[in-house]
Each structure stands twice: as structure tokens, then as C-alpha cells.
Amino acid sequence: MAGFGLEEIGIPGGVYLKESLTHCTDPLKAIEEFQVENGILLPSLRPMLHLLDLHGVKRLDFHNSIMEELRDKLISQISELGKREGRERDRKLKELLTKSFPVIKIKALRPVVMCILKHMSHVEDKYLKILVRDRELYEACDTEVKRQIWKDSQALFGDEVSPLLTGYITSKEDTLFNVENLNNLFFSPSPKARRQGEMVQKLVHMIGKNVKLYDMVLQFLRTLFLRTRFIHYCSLRAELLMALHDKEVHDIIAVDPCHKFTWCLDACIREGKVDAKRSRELQGFLDSIRRGQEQVLGDLSMILCDPYAINFLANSVVRLLQHLMNNEAMPRDNSVLVLMLRMLALGLHSWDMIESQLFREPKLDPQIVTKFLPALVSLMVDDDVRRLNARLPLDERESAITIIEHSGPPPDAYQAYLQESSVACILAMYYTLHTATRKDKTALMRVLGTLATCHQDRAFQDTFLHSLVAALIPMADDFATEDFCTVVFDEFFFTNINRENVMRHVIKLVWYIHPKLPPARLDTLQKALQPGPHQGEAIQALYDKFQARLQEFQDIQNQPTPMTEMDSPLMAVPTPAPIQ
Secondary structure (H helix, E strand, C coil), rough: CCHCCCCCHHCCHHHHHHHHHHHHCCHHHHHHEEEEEEEEECCHHHHHHHHHHHHCCCHHHHHHHHHHHHHHHHHHHCCCCCCCCCHHHHHHHHHHHHHHHCCCCCCCCHHHHHHHHHCCCCCHHHHHHHHHHHHHHHHHHHHHHHHHHHHCHHHHHHHHHHHHHHHHHHHHHHHCCCCCCCCCCCCCCCCHHHCCCCCHHHHHHHHHHCCCHHHHHHHHHHHHHHHHHCEEEEEEEEHHHHHHHHHHCHHHEEEEEEEEHHHHHHHHHHHHCCCHHHHHHHHHHHHCCCCCCHHHHHHHHHHHHHHHHHHHHHHHHHHHHHHHHHCCCCCCCCHHHHHHHHHHHHCCCCCHHHHHCCCCCEEECCCCCCCHHHHHHHHHHHHHHHHHHCCCCHHCCCHHHHHHHHCCCCCCHHHHHHHHHHHHHHHHHHHHHHHCCCCHHHHHHHHHHHHHHHHHHHCHHHHHHHHHHHHHHHHHHHHHHHHEEEEEHHHHHHHHCCCHHHHHHHHHHHHHHHCCCHHHHHHHHHHHCCCCCCCCCCHHEEEEEEEHHHHEEEEEEEHHCCCCCCHHHHHCCCCCCCCE
8 A cells, every 4th residue: 555545546646746756857747746736626625725824734634624524525425424324335345445445554535444344244355454453453443344354264353352251250250259349249230230231231242143153152151151161151141141031132042942941041040039930932843852952952051151140040950848837738739830940950051061961851750749858858958847845835845845846957868969969969958058148057056067068068168158157157156155156167167278268258247247256266267268379369458458347446446445434443542521
């Protein structure tokens, strides 16, 4: 592009001027002739230029202001043209691009070319190749133009998407690990609010209506989930689809086989329940997957592995078991309960399914329904018996017998299935959360320690620990007793205290309850939570902040109490009698 392309469109540029000055006899006259020939061809304007000279306005500034005004008007007209439809619009835009593209390297004129490119539904490869080769031009392109580049360059698209995916994961972890966050908990936002997040909306904008780009993002999410096991990528899979649903991008949602299932599940999460109609829709979708379509199970399992879906399903099962217990009904006879267990099993096996590429729905162990759930319900019955007993008139002997009979170790079936089944493990975790939320100290002490042996250490996932700590903080007064501390810390948290994420959650718990802890227990916790040399700077910084908080509290406690008038020793001296 010699002379930045001006010569290519018939306008004398730098090359022409250089040639003229090289071969002329009078350079000043040559410059003047160049100005006359290439200035604004308006005879009435020329006398005014001398007036501008007298006011100290440079010719360059004047011509730049005229050019900017004309450029803005041209861009406005191109935008109006872009709003029309039909072949005539495409023909005019193509002609404009052919005439203007050679000057794309002139920064002042570049916005005009970019505006034309933005409104073209199809840009020829010869133009796209030039844009890709020049980083400055590529960065100046609108997203509408970049989409046409990205669909044929997965690596370039990956470079653009990667910071958004990283930002999404970081935002989730910030919520989970923020020690000062007690109100905006991880599971608090509604589905609609979550998909309005910055990173999700940026991804939606980048994808537009392009099915190929959408497929690329899904492939990135599958690959990253497989590589890292971060379940937040599953959340993004569901949120991205529903964000496109909200914007009615039919080009994409019509071809995603998971759309209707995800839409139905999203409605259930939003309403907080699975009614009979929705359960039939969800079950019908799962049952309709035929031979040759099994790969859809991989994406469905990711959507069900979303921690928000797991949280909803597990909480729903616990509530439904409570309802069945109150109505003396059998779990195995409830079709909605069996469906939710089926969906839980599919979601919890997502990583294994994608890793093995064996897309078969995992069979739910019948004994989960026939043995584990009855054991879980028996614990719920014990909780209700103790609660009812506490309301009755005090009878020490009868009360003691009731507490002993309904406060022993959990049934063997309950403990055995925790170690063998991911579904049983998740249900036990959410039952434990249920007891903590109700501040049922006895129930919590019965079951919390058993979670230490959970299948695949699921009880030490951040989403669960975050919710557990949030439920334990309001029970601060119970930490004054050593038996409660023994269960919470020794039997549960300390079994995995070497993991950095567990340390972070325990620090958050102690951050709030430390005034209630026995001094010896607090000292033990401080030593146990001290990061090792192999751990990162983030956990060390958090520990230092934690120590400063404890020291500040200790300093306040050690301050001498100001002596009030009533504390004065002189108050004990009798008042002398008045002198007669």
C-alpha cells in the first residue's frame, strides 16, 4: 500500500509529492500548486483561508476539522444504509469497501472503512487476510468483523475467549473464598441474575448468531472441564445457553439439542420446585435419547453437573424426603424423587463420561433407594422426635431415654454408602447442611464427622464448604463447648487440613467465631492453619490478615477497664459526720 493507498484511489499522496519536489525547480511553487490542486475545490472558500491565516489557524487544523465533519456524516450515512435489507444494500456496501479499503491504514479515515466492514454480512477473504496480518487493524475491527475472522481461526478465537473464561472462574472463586462476604453467598443469585454477569454477556456478544463460534466455545468448555475438573465450566455451559435463550438467538438455540431440557431445568431452579408437569418433560427428554444420539448425554451431564443444578436437586430431594416422612410414604414409590436421583447420578458422572467418551447414562444403584434413603429418613425421624420432646413438659428420665435412643451413631447403611456412592454422598452432605441451617447441634454432631470419608472427597469441594461455613457461623455459641469443636474440627476439617482450599474455609469460620472458642482450641487452630513453605502467597496473605484480626481482638480484651465512680475504693469509707 504505497502512500497509504491514496494513489490506488486516484488521489496524489506522499509518493506523488516526493516525485514533484525531487524534479521541480521551485519547491515553494510546487507545494503551492499541490495545495491548489488538492485542496477543497470551493472558489468562495479561498479568500477565507487568508482570514484564517490572520487569526493564526493552521491550514492543517482547518482541513482536519473539515475532514472529521465529513467523515462523521459519511459514517452516519453508512450506518443508515447498513440498517436496510436486500441485495441493493449489499451491492452498495461492497462498492464502498472496494473504493475505500486501500486507505484503511490512514488512521483518520480508518473508521469509515471499519463502519463499512461492520455492516457487511459477508466480507471477502482477501480483506480478512489483510486484517489478520496487521495486528493494529485487527484490534480496530468491530466484533461483527472479528466473528468472520474467528470462524476460520480457532486459535485466534481461543486467544480472545481465554481471558473471559479465566475471569469467569476467578469471579466464582472470589465469591467462594471471600472471608468478609456473609451476605452475597455463592448460591444466593437467581439464574437470571447469574447469566447477566459481565463475562457471560461478553461471550454472548462475541458469539452473536454464529453457530460455529458457539460450538467452539462449547468445545473449549469441555476441554477445560476435562483438564481442570473445575465444575464452574459446567455452570458457564448452562448460563451461556440460557443467556442466548433470553436474547432469542434462534439460530443457535434451535440447533442445541440441550436447549429444551436446560430451559425446563432453569425454570425449576427459578421456581424452587419440580412439579409433576415439569418432571414429565425432563423425564421425557432423557428417555427420548436414542441410539446414535448418545453424545448428547455428555452435554446434558455437564448441565446437570453445574453446582447450581446439583444444589437444587439435592435440596429438593431432602425436602421431598421430609414430605414423604410426614406423610408416611415410601421413597421408591415417588416418581419425581426417582427422577431427581437419576439426574443427580448423571450430573455427578459427567467428568468420567466425557473423559472415557462412553456416553451411557449411569445406572442408579437400587439400594440407594431401598437402603440408603430409609437410613437417611430414620435420621430425619430422630431429629423430629428430639424436637418434639423438647416441647413437652420436662420429665428428666423420659427425656434422657428419648435423647439416648435418637442421638446415637448413624445407621451402618448410611455410613457405608457415603464411601461408595456419589449420589449418597451428595444427599448426606445436603442433609448435614439442613441440620446446620436449623441449628440442630445434636443432629449435626451425629453426621458431620462421617462426611470425612465421603466418596471422592466430595465433602471438601469449595461449594459445599462455603455453604457449610456460612451455616456454622450463626452457631458461634455452640463452639464454646469442646465436644462440638471436636466434631467440627478434629473429625471433619482437620482430616483434610493440608489442602489449601480447606484452610481458606476454616480461616473464614474462625474469623467470625474466635471470640467464643476456648483458648486452647484457638491456639491449636492457629498452629494448624499456618501455611507451609510449599503453599502460595495468597494463603499466606490471608493467614497474616487473620492473625492481625486475632491480635486486634486480643488487644481490645487486654485493655484495662476504665474505673467508674462506683468502683472507687473510697466509696467503702463512711461519710464523716458533719461538724457541730
